[in-house]
Amino acid sequence: MKRPDSALGIRTIILCSGLIILLLLWALWYERDRELNLARTNASYLAELMEAGARRSIGDLSELLHGARTVSHLVMNLQSTVDRKQAFDRVLRDVADRKPYVRTFFVASPTGDILFWNHEGQGPSVRDRYYLQHHLENPDSGFYVSKPLRSKLDDRWIIVASLPIRTESGELKEVVAASISADFFVPKFSQVPVISDFKLGVLTRGGKVIWSNFSEAGYELKSSTTGVTWEGMQGQDSFEFNSPTDGKNYLVAYKKLETAPVLVVATVSEDDVLKGWAIQLIFTAAAILLLLVLNVIIGRRLAADHHHLIKQQLELETMAMSDPLTGLANRRHLREHAELMIGSAKRYQFPVSFLMLDIDYFKRVNDTYGHDVGDEVLKALAALLVNTARDADLPCRLGGEEFGVVLSHSDTRQAYVAAERIREKVKNLSFESDQGPFSISVSIGVAELSKDLDDSLKRADEGLYLAKNNGRDQVVIAATFAKVN
DSSP: OHHHHHHHHHHHHHHHHHHHHHHHHHHHHHHHHHHHHHHHHHHHHHHHHHHHHHHHHHHHHHHHHHHHHHHHHHHTTOSOHHHHHHHHHHHHHHHHHHOTTEEEEEEEOTTSOEEEESSSSOOOOOTTOHHHHHHHHOTTOOSEEOOOEEOTTTOOEEEEEEEEEEOTTSOEEEEEEEEEEGGGGHHHHTTSOOOTTOEEEEEETTSBEEEESSSOTTOBOOHHHHOOOGGGOOSEEEEEEEOTTTOOEEEEEEEEOSSSSEEEEEEEEHHHHTHHHHHHHHHHHHHHHHHHHTTTTTHHHHHHHHHHHHHHHHHHHHHTTBOTTTOOBOHHHHHHHHHHHHHHHHHHTOOEEEEEEEETTHHHHHHHHOHHHHHHHHHHHHHHHHHHSOTTOEEEEEETTEEEEEEETOOHHHHHHHHHHHHHHHHTOOBOOTTOOBOOOEEEEEEEOOSOHHHHHHHHHHHHHHHHHTTSSSEEEOSOOOOOO
16 A cells, blocks of 8 residues: 555656756746846946937037137137137137047138147148038038048047037138047946946947947947848847857947937847856756755655745736736736626626726827836826725726726716716826926726627727827717627
């Protein structure tokens, strides 16, 4: 009698040991994936911070040129050419001393001749430069940042910012310009938090490196290597590529500056990201080996762990019924709840209605104030729905900025009143941001639930669609419905 039991116990221990080994391998894979996803997130975060720093640097440069243009107006009123040159020389040299990133600070004529600059002798002609042609061809041009180009002085990469000086009739009189080295961005980049193993860089729109802490200037991230068409990309994105130089796989996040024709990138190799994971791999392999040796001894403990895993699975299933950001019921919970309610409504003859809400212009909120503020808006709306709902009602988040409310014992008229109450309360919400306070509105579709849940949801969505098409910030009742009977 005991032998069969022992054999069954051994088989159980072996089976449990095998399952745990599989779980350990899965945990390794999951941890590797998590580390890589975290690295992608950090790269995007660094690229955003670099873009913000570069934008502030360009703003500082714009203020510098506007100040120089004001000085130019004053200096040009001096009668003597010698006096004008001496005054300009003092101003230009003072700027160069105080702004070490400014390589050349000069005033050029419309023909490209340098009238004044912060170096000795006659400066080279800039007739063929993009920025001069830009101001000549565009009478309404203002502050302009050229794409990176090679300096005529030492062939190093530079960026030229320029500002036109025009006569009262709009004719180009002079151009005030400053050429800056790629190190121009470094002071602002120094404010970017240091994340281990990540490298930063500034690229031309064609993918050539003009500054970085991972390669020499002039190195090119070719489209054939990276799979990215640099000239055609928009906004912020990320990608991975295998470097032919060292054979490593790299994660790259980039940001396209709107105020200057350059790109900022943050990159890290997968090998650097997974250094800690590689150590974990060794320890996990040792643990698996130990488990195989001791599988008979730890059989009872494995069984207890198995029960613990079942408990965790039940907890995960419970978590799967709610939205992680707002805590509201998710779409899956909505369907299960609504189906049960329809069954009760059919049996006890009471109406049930559904509201579908959508935040108006929510993308604009994210774009203007940032996704963190957008998340706060979603959570505030969720809290409002919970506080407004009755105990028998079910507010839920359907996805994105779309929410729903199942109203028990409510016909179309009562649902419309509830929807209007929600709409008015939403308009009274106020949110804070770096740009100042702002408010939101919602559009709501109303439908009385029928026997077919999908049909009811579709009609509520049609009502929502009409509300948004008719100007938003309103409640629209679905045209037809079939009551539960």
